[in-house]
Amino acid sequence: MIKPTQNTSELSANGVRSNTSGQVAVRERLLLRIVVMLMVISVTMILTLDYGRAERSHDNDATEAQRQKETDIDRQNTDNALLMVEQGRQTFRYDTFGDEGFWGDTLKLHLAIEGTKFGGVGPGVSPSTALAVGLKVDVDALPQPLVQQLKQGKINLDDPATTLALLKLNSVVGVQGQFNQNGSLKSIGINCALCHSTVDNSFAPGIGHRLDGWANRDLNVGAIISLAPDLSAFTNLLGVDEQTVKTVLAAWGPGKFDAELALDGKGFRPDEKTAATLLPPAFGLAGVNLHTWTGWGGVSHWNAFVANLEMHGKGTFFDPRLNDAAKFPVAARAGFGNVRNDPDLISSKLPALQFYQLSIPAPKPPSGSFDAAAADRGRVLFNSQANCIQCHVPPTFTEPGWNMHTAAEIGIDDFQAKRSPDEHYRTSPLRGLWTHQKGGFYHDGRFATLLDVVNHYNTLKQLNLNEQQKRDLVEYLKSL
Ligand code: HEC
Numbered sequence: 145m146i147k148p149t150q151n152t153s154e155l156s157a158n159g160v161r162s163n164t165s166g167q168v169a170v171r172e173r174l175l176l177r178i179v180v181m182l183m184v185i186s187v188t189m190i191l192t193l194d195y196g197r198a199e200r201s202h203d204n205d206a207t208e209a210q211r212q213k214e215t216d217i218d219r220q221n222t223d224n225a226l227l228m229v230e231q232g233r234q235t236f237r238y239d240t241f242g243d244e245g246f247w248g249d250t251l252k253l254h255l256a257i258e259g260t261k262f263g264g265v266g267p268g269v270s271p272s273t274a275l276a277v278g279l280k281v282d283v284d285a286l287p288q289p290l291v292q293q294l295k296q297g298k299i300n301l302d303d304p305a306t307t308l309a310l311l312k313l314n315s316v317v318g319v320q321g322q323f324n325q326n327g328s329l330k331s332i333g334i335n336c337a338l339c340h341s342t343v344d345n346s347f348a349p350g351i352g353h354r355l356d357g358w359a360n361r362d363l364n365v366g367a368i369i370s371l372a373p374d375l376s377a378f379t380n381l382l383g384v385d386e387q388t389v390k391t392v393l394a395a396w397g398p399g400k401f402d403a404e405l406a407l408d409g410k411g412f413r414p415d416e417k418t419a420a421t422l423l424p425p426a427f428g429l430a431g432v433n434l435h436t437w438t439g440w441g442g443v444s445h446w447n448a449f450v451a452n453l454e455m456h457g458k459g460t461f462f463d464p465r466l467n468d469a470a471k472f473p474v475a476a477r478a479g480f481g482n483v484r485n486d487p488d489l490i491s492s493k494l495p496a497l498q499f500y501q502l503s504i505p506a507p508k509p510p511s512g513s514f515d516a517a518a519a520d521r522g523r524v525l526f527n528s529q530a531n532c533i534q535c536h537v538p539p540t541f542t543e544p545g546w547n548m549h550t551a552a553e554i555g556i557d558d559f560q561a562k563r564s565p566d567e568h569y570r571t572s573p574l575r576g577l578w579t580h581q582k583g584g585f586y587h588d589g590r591f592a593t594l595l596d597v598v599n600h601y602n603t604l605k606q607l608n609l610n611e612q613q614k615r616d617l618v619e620y621l622k623s624l
């Protein structure tokens with residue numbers, strides 16, 4: 145406020161003409177007022193602009209500014225990144241890597257889906273049944289007239305014919321049909337999106353826009369595989385009868401899958417509960433070193449593992465750790481440590497697939513889904529008294545480096561850890577926890593709620609948190 149005054153007096157001194165000193169004083173005051181008003185307005189505008197910008201995110205500004213400074217080479221790199229994200233998304237959503245050979249030709253799941261009416265077996269799978277086992281429908285793949293009919297309740301959701309129509313539209317998330325001339329199913333394959341995508345339910349429960357990277361905790365993989373008319377691939381691989389396979393699959397329940405079953409043949413834990421683990425989210429993984437609950441390797445290792453060994457696509461996979469016949473009897477027998485296929489339908493897609501996954505940020509919690517003041521207090525606790533930050537280091541919320549711990553360090557049994565090469569548990573990245581509260585927490589969902597998790601640490605690490613502090617910590621976890 146000092147400067148304008150000086151300026152105005154300078155102005156008048158430098159020849160603002162006036163007839164009387166009284167008039168000069170009036171003019172000076174007027175000028176002063178205008179200048180001050182302009183100052184206030186401009187300062188307010190600058191502040192508002194700055195605030196708005198900060199709100200919109202500094203990252204965007206930085207990206208914009210950087211793009212303007214890019215050289216040709218920089219631009220090539222950026223364009224390449226965008227292309228890889230696009231290719232990776234296609235692969236993640238729609239590529240089967242030739243796994244129809246397993247899900248269709250071997251398990252004959254397509255016959256169970258279409259039912260006897262279309263030349264298959266059994267009653268067939270209606271959309272209602274499909275939704276009930278957690279399959280999702282991508283509303284953006286449906287033509288408008290169909291969306292209208294669905295809205296008006298004119299589509300029969302109890303008819304397997306509708307499922308075939310939805311498959312033909314490529315709208316069943318993670319499931320890919322191949323069709324015969326007469327419209328019946330020739331085969332069926334699965335995609336990564338089956339387990340690692342869901343929909344936002346914007347149209348109806350189970351029907352909406354795709355949410356890639358979200359764990360589908362409704363999906364009952366065991367029930368779906370159990371529908372297969374021919375389970376001999378499992379009985380042969382595991383060396384057990386069909387009833388045993390069915391018992392193992394039935395024990396998984398929604399939101400779970402056992403990626404290690406086909407390696408060690410263990411269907412149940414010593415406590416007789418299922419050996420399956422929860423489907424983890426596949427977002428927020430950039431900067432995370434080891435992946436899966438037990439840290440099998442990097443994203444590219446695991447993607448190759450899953451595409452070859454779990455989805456049964458046709459590619460190349462090398463991991464000599466699987467030749468350990470004591471730990472992985474099934475894998476060693478089957479030669480999973482060194483898989484080769486010609487043609488290789490997987491390897492060329494892995495770089496972009498990894499890139500896409502790393503590009504998916506953990507989704508932010510909706511406003512109002514947690515108590516912000518409590519979450520603020522919880523953050524302080526997380527970083528101090530509760531010392532969660534020792535392992536869950538922001539922004540990834542896992543350790544930069546070798547992010548692995550023994551079962552004893554986190555106070556649980558080592559059954560699942562022992563089924564992996566490193567025999568440790570990987571520090572779970574915590575962002576987006578709010579998206580996968582169904583099914584519980586930790587690799588097997590042993591803690592039903594976040595409060596249960598906090599209680600566990602409170603006892604294990606003797607944190608002396610009172611009830612209020614525990615609740616604050618939970619609100620913070622919900623805010624990540
Ligand atoms: C049938 C369900 C299913 C399908 C299909 C599937 N996954 Fe997974 N995915 C899982 C399960 C279960 C785990 C946890 C495995 C474990 O820890 O033993 C997992 C773990 C992962 C992880 C580690 C995430 C983390 O926590 O760090 C990534 C990455 C991943 N999958 C990517 C993929 C990709 C890419 C595909 C397709 C090539 C795919 N998955 C297909 C069930 C599935």
Ligand code: HEC
Binds near residue numbers: 601
């Ligand atoms: C010694 C390292 C360590 C410390 C300290 C630690 N965690 Fe963890 N945390 C882990 C590991 C390892 C896992 C994975 C457990 C599993 O998969 O069974 C995990 C899992 C979790 C999960 C479950 C994530 C999911 O996806 O299911 C939550 C929530 C969590 N921790 C919160 C906390 C909180 C809150 C604290 C502080 C009170 C804390 N952790 C302290 C290592 C740690």
